[in-house]
Amino acid sequence: MARIAFIGVGNMGLPMVRNLLAAGHEVRACDISPDALAEAAKAGATEAVSLADSVTAAEMVVTMVPEGKHVRAVYLGDGGNDGIIGHAPREALLADCSTIDIATAREVAATASEAGYEMIDAPVSGGVAGAAAGTLTFMVGGSETGFERARPVLAAMGRNVAHVGGPGHGQATKICNNMMAGIAIIAASEVFCLGEALGLDAQKLYDVLSTSTGQTRMMDTMNPVPGIVASAPSNRDYAPGFKAALMAKDLGLAQSAAADTGTSTPLGADAAALFRILCRNGGGELDCSAVYKLLHGDL
């Protein structure tokens, strides 16, 4: 069992910590939000008094913070050596599970490597429900050694732990997945709007689509029309789930990656634009399936 420092115990981090504790690991938690930290302590983690305090005796450091700038802040600190790099023992394995831009992931991994650390990027899919159930998918970028070292710990939080390539390739895989998911939830939303306009019963439409070629997991798990899929966020006023603001962020990351590589992604570009409108209309804190409300004229 490992001594793990866990930085960022928010919507995803907290249930991930619960699963690490349940598997017998020791967890020292750190978060800039006192409320989030108190929840982690309630779950059985030790509250660190500072970032440095959380990592000084760690065998593995896991980070789960919102964006690239937060990842940069926790690993590099203010002056470049005042973060996890510099304070964690050189033998500690560093794993960033946040979803961030590929360039930052590679830059931080290179700085860690120069300082003598093994670091992987290991973003996840599965959302808060998958984090709670311990069924996340981890997409790991980094060396084979880093992957093999991380695997048993990641397996306590997820069902699928995949090594997808070198540094940054975990983030690249995650960005591809979320571009697919973002386009799919818009497709499902448009289709149910069209179905209604054509006088179709939404339940009957769903029953047929879910066994036909139009089937998509986003329609099944996050059906945007209330009353069809009991566990979908649409049945609790679109409480997330996966926030529209995070989807907008990830679709933006996909568009930056497309621009950097000269790739044509017209549907990805439209999806990014639509989610930006959803956020501007006040839907950023709602589940991403609230894009249906926008298309339906309710937001």
Ligand code: NAD
């Ligand atoms: P969140 O905002 O609920 O949690 C992030 C936590 O990080 C917060 O508690 C915040 O206080 C903390 N934090 C920020 N800066 C910090 C710092 N400098 N030091 C210590 N703590 C700091 O976000 P979340 O939903 O848990 O998402 C985290 C990451 O996981 C994001 O990159 C997101 O894109 C990704 N993700 C989220 C989901 C989801 O369904 N929510 C699914 C897959 C991936």
